[in-house]
Amino acid sequence: MTATLTAAELDSADPLARLRDAFHLPGELYLVGNSLGALPKSAPDYVTTEFERWATLGVEGHFTGELAWKDYHALVSDQLARLVGAGRDEVVAMNGLTVNLHLLMISFYRPTPKRHKILIEAHAFPSDHFAAESQIRQRGFDPAQSLVTLAPRPGEETLRVDDMLATIAELGDELALVMLPGVQYYTGQVMPMATLTEAGHAVGAVVGFDLAHAVGNIELDLHDWNVDFAAWCTYKYLNSGPGGVAGAYVHRRHVNDQTLPKLLGWWGTNPSTRFEMATDFDAIDTVESWQLSNAPVLAMATLRASLDLFDEAGGIGALRSKSERQIEFFDRRLDEVIGDRVINITPRALEERGCQFALRVTAGDGKRVFDALEGARVLCDWREPDVIRVAPVPLYNSFSDIERFVQILDGIVQ
Numbered sequence: 001m002t003a004t005l006t007a008a009e010l011d012s013a014d015p016l017a018r019l020r021d022a023f024h025l026p027g028e029l030y031l032v033g034n035s036l037g038a039l040p041k042s043a044p045d046y047v048t049t050e051f052e053r054w055a056t057l058g059v060e061g062h063f064t065g066e067l068a069w070k071d072y073h074a075l076v077s078d079q080l081a082r083l084v085g086a087g088r089d090e091v092v093a094m095n096g097l098t099v100n101l102h103l104l105m106i107s108f109y110r111p112t113p114k115r116h117k118i119l120i121e122a123h124a125f126p127s128d129h130f131a132a133e134s135q136i137r138q139r140g141f142d143p144a145q146s147l148v149t150l151a152p153r154p155g156e157e158t159l160r161v162d163d164m165l166a167t168i169a170e171l172g173d174e175l176a177l178v179m180l181p182g183v184q185y186y187t188g189q190v191m192p193m194a195t196l197t198e199a200g201h202a203v204g205a206v207v208g209f210d211l212a213h214a215v216g217n218i219e220l221d222l223h224d225w226n227v228d229f230a231a232w233c234t235y236k237y238l239n240s241g242p243g244g245v246a247g248a249y250v251h252r253r254h255v256n257d258q259t260l261p262k263l264l265g266w267w268g269t270n271p272s273t274r275f276e277m278a279t280d281f282d283a284i285d286t287v288e289s290w291q292l293s294n295a296p297v298l299a300m301a302t303l304r305a306s307l308d309l310f311d312e313a314g315g316i317g318a319l320r321s322k323s324e325r326q327i328e329f330f331d332r333r334l335d336e337v338i339g340d341r342v343i344n345i346t347p348r349a350l351e352e353r354g355c356q357f358a359l360r361v362t363a364g365d366g367k368r369v370f371d372a373l374e375g376a377r378v379l380c381d382w383r384e385p386d387v388i389r390v391a392p393v394p395l396y397n398s399f400s401d402i403e404r405f406v407q408i409l410d411g412i413v414q
């Protein structure tokens with residue numbers, strides 16, 4: 001359908017085009033929502049509301065009205081649940097992403113002398129690598145024996161599903177935990193989460209995903225895929241702003257399992273008795289029992305602003321279908337205008353990619369090309385060793401943004 005249409009034609013046929021006006025978009029072109037999502041114009045109002053409540057209610061703001069701060073985290077539970085394909089009892093907004101990975105590994109990485117290995121990717125985001133490595137040490141094991149990494153075949157960019165499944169099967173009863181990304185941060189490859197979960201479970205391992213680059217980008221069905229746990233940040237595709245509050249998911253079959261080891265805090269205990277200040281922990285029977293501290297309300301207010309815009313767009317399904325049209329259009333224009341001066345190392349099949357393109361310049365020096373893009377105020381990002389990441393985000397990027405990017409890139413890589 002997009003085969004011959006121009007960017008302007010595609011924009012005028014796009015029912016979501018008007019949402020662009022709901023965001024501040026810095027620079028000439030903002031194509032870096034995979035790193036820091038754009039600011040919703042409504043976000044300051046959501047924060048101001050909390051300032052006003054604080055100014056007028058003071059401490060009573062914790063208990064007053066629909067926005068009572070003691071339950072503020074729960075205001076986003078339904079919205080997050082829809083984005084990841086889970087029930088509201090299975091998701092919670094709390095902490096930062098790496099913090100949540102640690103809290104969840106404390107519960108779900110339970111090594112024994114026989115079964116102690118964690119499978120991650122060789123090119124995992126460093127924080128995920130550090131988290132897994134330090135969890136292994138913390139339990140008295142040695143990362144040299146217990147941390148197993150998956151790499152693409154020599155000369156290839158992305159992981160083959162068959163290789164991942166073969167590694168899981170080979171590790172068998174030594175494999176304690178599979179912890180992979182939903183979408184790989186460098187290549188943009190979407191992992192086959194349902195298949196990997198099934199394979200991990202088949203050998204008796206627990207399976208968790210880091211959804212930093214997946215949430216708000218692709219459709220997810222964590223509950224039906226049977227994923228044990230997941231965590232994500234919200235400042236990328238969910239536009240919560242720098243250092244925004246992260247999310248966590250635990251499958252319903254585990255949320256009320258009191259045998260799981262867990263770090264405890266007062267926000268995980270029954271809210272109806274919490275303020276009696278007793279010291280018997282009465283775990284909330286949802287994933288909220290993993291909460292430690294009271295919610296950072298001011299930071300969560302910006303997240304609410306953005307999640308309301310996801311609802312206005314009609315949810316992730318509607319956004320993903322626009323995104324697929326944008327991916328096809330971007331592919332087509334790169335083929336037509338840029339040709340082999342740049343290669344995209346992201347998989348070509350739609351089901352194996354989100355909106356991020358990982359471009360490697362073959363005609364000249366990639367870093368110089370990136371610097372020239374920056375000089376033209378095209379905001380995208382450079383990831384060592386040699387990739388320019390560009391992400392047209394369906395919530396606020398237009399087909400015309402993609403066209404302009406291709407034209408500017410063409411001017412630079414002459």
Ligand SMILES: *Cc1c(COP(=O)(O)O)cnc(C)c1O
Nearest residue numbers: 096097098125127185210212233
């Ligand atoms: C962005 C990102 C992080 C960042 O971690 P924080 O704890 O939010 O600072 C971690 N892992 C992956 C895979 C990411 O993409």
